[in-house]
Amino acid sequence: MAEYKAPLRDMRFVLNEVFEADKLWASLAGLEGVVDTETAEAILETCGQIASEVLAPLNREGDEVGSTWKDGKVTAAPGFKDAYKTYIEAGLNGLGGNPEFGGMGMPKTLVGQVEEMVQGSNMSFGLAPMLTAGACLSIDVHGSQELKEKYLPNMYDGVWAGAMDLTEPHAGTDLGIIRTKAEPQADGSYDVTGTKIFITWGEHDMAENIIHLVLAKLPDAPAGPKGISLFLVPKFLVNEDGSLGERNTLSCGSIEHKMGIKGSATCVMNFDGAKGWLVGEENKGLACMFTMMNYERLGVGVQGLGAAENSYQNAVEYARDRLQSRAPSGAQDKSKVADPIIVHPDVRRMLMTMRAFNEGSRAFSTYVGKWLDVSKFSDNAEEKKHAEAMVALLTPVAKAFLTDIALESAIAGQQVFGGHGFIREWGQEQLVRDLRITQIYEGTNGIQALDLMGRKVAGNNGALYKVFVEDIEAFISSQAGNPAADEFIQPLQAALESLNGLTQWVLEQAANNPNEIGAASVEYLHVFGYTAFAYMWAKMAVVAMANEGDFYTAKLATARFYTKRLLPRYIGLTEAVKGGAEPLYGLTAEMF
Ligand SMILES: Cc1cc2nc3c(=O)[nH]c(=O)nc-3n(C[C@H](O)[C@H](O)[C@H](O)COP(=O)(O)OP(=O)(O)OC[C@H]3O[C@@H](n4cnc5c(N)ncnc54)[C@H](O)[C@@H]3O)c2cc1C
Numbered sequence: 001m002a003e004y005k006a007p008l009r010d011m012r013f014v015l016n017e018v019f020e021a022d023k024l025w026a027s028l029a030g031l032e033g034v035v036d037t038e039t040a041e042a043i044l045e046t047c048g049q050i051a052s053e054v055l056a057p058l059n060r061e062g063d064e065v066g067s068t069w070k071d072g073k074v075t076a077a078p079g080f081k082d083a084y085k086t087y088i089e090a091g092l093n094g095l096g097g098n099p100e101f102g103g104m105g106m107p108k109t110l111v112g113q114v115e116e117m118v119q120g121s122n123m124s125f126g127l128a129p130m131l132t133a134g135a136c137l138s139i140d141v142h143g144s145q146e147l148k149e150k151y152l153p154n155m156y157d158g159v160w161a162g163a164m165d166l167t168e169p170h171a172g173t174d175l176g177i178i179r180t181k182a183e184p185q186a187d188g189s190y191d192v193t194g195t196k197i198f199i200t201w202g203e204h205d206m207a208e209n210i211i212h213l214v215l216a217k218l219p220d221a222p223a224g225p226k227g228i229s230l231f232l233v234p235k236f237l238v239n240e241d242g243s244l245g246e247r248n249t250l251s252c253g254s255i256e257h258k259m260g261i262k263g264s265a266t267c268v269m270n271f272d273g274a275k276g277w278l279v280g281e282e283n284k285g286l287a288c289m290f291t292m293m294n295y296e297r298l299g300v301g302v303q304g305l306g307a308a309e310n311s312y313q314n315a316v317e318y319a320r321d322r323l324q325s326r327a328p329s330g331a332q333d334k335s336k337v338a339d340p341i342i343v344h345p346d347v348r349r350m351l352m353t354m355r356a357f358n359e360g361s362r363a364f365s366t367y368v369g370k371w372l373d374v375s376k377f378s379d380n381a382e383e384k385k386h387a388e389a390m391v392a393l394l395t396p397v398a399k400a401f402l403t404d405i406a407l408e409s410a411i412a413g414q415q416v417f418g419g420h421g422f423i424r425e426w427g428q429e430q431l432v433r434d435l436r437i438t439q440i441y442e443g444t445n446g447i448q449a450l451d452l453m454g455r456k457v458a459g460n461n462g463a464l465y466k467v468f469v470e471d472i473e474a475f476i477s478s479q480a481g482n483p484a485a486d487e488f489i490q491p492l493q494a495a496l497e498s499l500n501g502l503t504q505w506v507l508e509q510a511a512n513n514p515n516e517i518g519a520a521s522v523e524y525l526h527v528f529g530y531t532a533f534a535y536m537w538a539k540m541a542v543v544a545m546a547n548e549g550d551f552y553t554a555k556l557a558t559a560r561f562y563t564k565r566l567l568p569r570y571i572g573l574t575e576a577v578k579g580g581a582e583p584l585y586g587l588t589a590e591m592f
Contacts, residue, residue, distance in 0.1 A: 001427040002317040004056035004121045004310050006048030009551060010359060011113045014366045015040070017543050021109055024370060030377030034105045043106070046090055047114045051121035054083050059122045062263025063430050067124075067204065069255040069265070074203040077263035080125055084206040087158070092118075093129050094156025098140045101152035107377065108369035112302055116362070119299075120306025123434045124263025128161055128201045130299045135162025135213050138292035139232065142280035150238055151211055161207035164292060165196040165214040165233075165269055172198075173447055175215060175286065176225040182216040182276065191273040192216050192233050195253075198441075202267030203235075203252035209244060210235040212269070213292065214276060215285055222283065230285035231276035250274040260433030294391070296442050297399040298368055304406030304438045305361040311413030311431045312354040318426075319347050319416055341416070349565070350412040356537075356562040357405045359555075363536040368398045386467060393456045393464040394532075400448035401529030403438035410435050449521035452528065458507055458517055465503060472496055472535050479538075484545055488538035491563050495531040495570055502527060502574050509580060519581035523573045530570040537562045 015021040016037065025031045062077035076084070087093065096111040097103015119126040136155050139147055154160040171178045180194025192214055196202070203210065212233045221227030237245040253268040280288040319342040326332075327343035341347045371394065374387035414421035414428040421428045439445045457465045476493055479485045506524060509516040541559035544552040 001060075001425070002314045004052050005313060006044075006051050006117045006120075007309055007362070008044055008048050010362060011044060011116075012041075013540075013543075013551070013555070014363050015109060015113065017547075018363060018539055019109065019366055019370055021107075024109065024373065025107060028107075028373060028377035029379035031105075031107060031373070034099075035107060035110065040110050043092075043095070043110065044113060047092055047117050050087060050090055050092070051117040054086050055118060055122035055125055058083055058125065059263070060427065060430070062122065062124050063260075063434075064262075066262035067255065067265035069203075069252065072203075072251045072253075074205065074252055074255060074265045074267065076204045076206050076265070077124065080263065081206050083122075083125060084128065084158070087118075087129065093132065093158035094136075096133060097136055097156040098148075098152065101140070101148055102156045103136070103152070104156075108298075108372040109366055112298070112365050112369040115299055115302045116306045116309070116365075118306070119303040120310045122263070123303055123307055124261045126303065126306070127261065127264045128204070128206065129158070130296065130303075131164055131201055132158065132160075132162035134292040134295045134299070135164060135211060137295050138213055138230070138288055139211075139279060141291050142230070142288040143232065144277075147232060147277060147279065150242065151232065151234075154209070154242075155211060159207060160209040160211055160234075161201065161204070163199055163202045163210055163212045163269075164289075164296070165199050165202065165212045166289065167196060167198045169195065169197050173444065175228060176223070178215055178217065178228065180214065180216040180271065182218055182229060182231055182278075183273075184218070185275075188277075190216075190231055190276045190278060192231055192250075192271045192276040193273050194271050196269045196271070198256065199267045199269045200264055200441075202265070202269045203255075204265055208236075209238070212250070213279065213289070214271065215289060216276075218282055225286050227283055228285040228289075229282050230279040230288040232279050233271065233274050233276035237275060248274045259436060260430070261437055293442060294395050297395050297448070298365065298372070300438050300442045301361070301398040301400075301402035302365050304403035304435060305358060305365060307431050307435045307438075308354065308361070308406040308409035308413070309358050311410040311428060312351070312358055314426065314428055314431075315351060315354065315413040315416040316342075318420075319351060322417075324418075347416060350416050352558065352561045353566065354409040354412050356558050356566055357409050359540070359558060360533040360536050360562060361402045361405065363540055364532060365398055365402065367536065368394045389464050389467045390471070393452070393468055396448035396452040396456065397525060397529055397532060399442060400439070400445035400452075400525055401532075403435070404445060404526070405529070407432070407435050407439060445525075446522060449525040450518060453506065453521035453524050454517045457503060457524075458510055462503065462507065468532075469496065469500065472531075475535065475539065479542065482542065485538065485542050488534075488541045488559060488563055491567055492531075492534040492538045495534050495567060498570065498574055499527055499531045502577060505578065513581055515581040515585065519584055520577045523577045527570045527573045527577070530567055530573075533562065534567050 022037050058079040067077050068075050094103040095106045099105040182190040182192050214231045214233045239245045249272045256266040322341045323338040327339045332339045371387045371390035378384050410432045506520045537559045544555040
């Protein structure tokens with residue numbers, strides 16, 4: 001198995017050359033004095049080192065031994081506790097946090113790269129800081145001053161960790177039907193009672209305290225999603241002076257045995273009148289939780305990318321070494337019994353697909369990170385509004401498209417190994433198993449697609465969609481005097497026009513049949529994704545053309561591969577969408 005190497009060169013390319021992060025950061029009032037290229041470089045280097053030297057070596061044992069449960073206590077997978085200590089001592093835990101409470105206030109464009117390295121080297125481990133960061137964000141945006149002062153500093157430091165408690169046995173996608181109850185108490189706190197399942201790192205021994213953000217219903221709450229409130233429920237109560245007090249009445253009933261990410265604990269959490277505090281307003285909990293979930297959704301997309309990058313690195317090394325058959329054009333190395341498999345067109349196809357998807361994903365997640373930064377750090381109201389529209393539209397694409405293609409990549413990475421890809425010691429099958437959950441949690445990819453097509457595109461008559469189209473059109477216009485870029489601009493233009501037509505078509509059909517949106521949505525999200533990636537690849541190609549050297553030559557070749565071999569998939573997908581909803585309903589439920 002190859003050693004995971006943080007893809008720092010490509011991260012620098014995306015950050016500094018494609019998105020000109022130094023200019024972006026300097027233009028945002030909220031980032032003044034916070035970050036420059038040198039600081040960013042130091043953070044990337046530190047994280048890259050921790051990822052390859054500390055986290056990656058624990059990944060296999062994490063899978064084989066896993067986290068374990070005994071009498072309500074969860075012991076994190078071997079080595080995780082020490083690795084967590086190293087991670088937090090390096091200051092990586094509170095990178096994106098609010099400086100007023102001890103966070104470092106770093107932009108998402110940078111934090112996203114750090115997340116990729118952590119997730120790429122060890123996804124099970126990476127879930128812990130990811131959930132803490134999301135919980136902190138929700139507390140910071142919606143919590144009272146008192147809650148922020150009491151909890152955020154220790155959470156940013158990593159001394160305390162966070163968990164997200166939404167799911168119940170009968171309520172996953174449909175959170176409106178949760179049963180967990182919160183009874184108001186005279187002292188302003190609430191007693192929370194109920195059972196949550198599938199709670200990632202809901203219990204463990206890496207941090208001194210675990211801060212749960214729990215969705216529950218007040219006794220008089222309206223039915224459905226409008227009756228949900230959000231509560232902060234700590235594992236240990238916190239005294240006035242900030243020290244840890246008595247154990248709260250919540251416990252971990254068991255952990256799941258699952259297909260992948262075995263190093264992480266997926267917990268059943270029982271709340272028995274546990275003391276909690278309201279975050280945000282009563283009955284507005286879902287909106288508060290969405291602050292966290294949106295953050296996690298981009299994070300899950302990046303998780304997919306991280307694991308797919310790891311798979312790519314292994315596959316390339318193997319394809320260079322493994323000797324099988326001769327190249328179609330004749331023997332490449334007559335001194336050997338066969339040529340390395342990297343000579344074969346099909347192996348090339350798999351490696352190039354992985355590379356084009358991974359580098360495209362890195363650019364796209366940084367692009368979404370850019371809009372998150374503008375929405376958070378700009379002092380210009382118009383600019384903020386525009387960026388918020390972009391974030392809203394692109395988040396489901398970042399979650400679902402990136403994870404769908406990441407699984408395709410990881411399976412290709414396994415296929416490159418032939419039978420050895422099925423065998424544990426090479427690590428490829430673990431990556432496939434680990435990655436699979438990214439399509440399911442944080443809202444299944446089917447639900448992401450509905451969010452994109454139904455709420456974000458159709459829900460406001462295409463207003464958000466238009467903002468994205470205008471951004472691509474502005475880029476296309478900016479290249480009018482650059483004929484060398486035509487080979488990328490023309491296919492991008494064609495894909496965009498096709499997407500415009502498809503969007504219009506679905507909106508028209510939806511007016512007559514309520515099933516049309518849901519029938520179109522998954523393929524629509526993919527057409528959207530392929531078009532968005534054509535935009536990313538055109539942007540990267542333009543930068544690559546203006547530079548010399550192997551890195552840029554490879555970048556341009558990968559851009560060509562994407563444009564010629566992957567982008568045309570949108571044509572078939574568009575036809576599939578136009579097949580409409582009717583063919584889905586030819587059978588009654590009994591006929592299946
Ligand atoms: C390993 C793991 C870790 C997890 N971590 C956490 C965590 O930390 N915190 C937490 O709260 N939860 C967590 N989850 C739960 C996860 O988010 C849910 O499993 C997921 O949201 C789906 O819910 P469900 O399993 O109940 O599926 P269901 O909601 O029952 O969905 C079943 C199928 O029906 C489809 N479906 C449902 N409704 C619709 C609809 N309206 N339109 C179209 N299709 C629909 C879904 O897309 C899916 O294909 C985790 C789950 C796992 C397995």
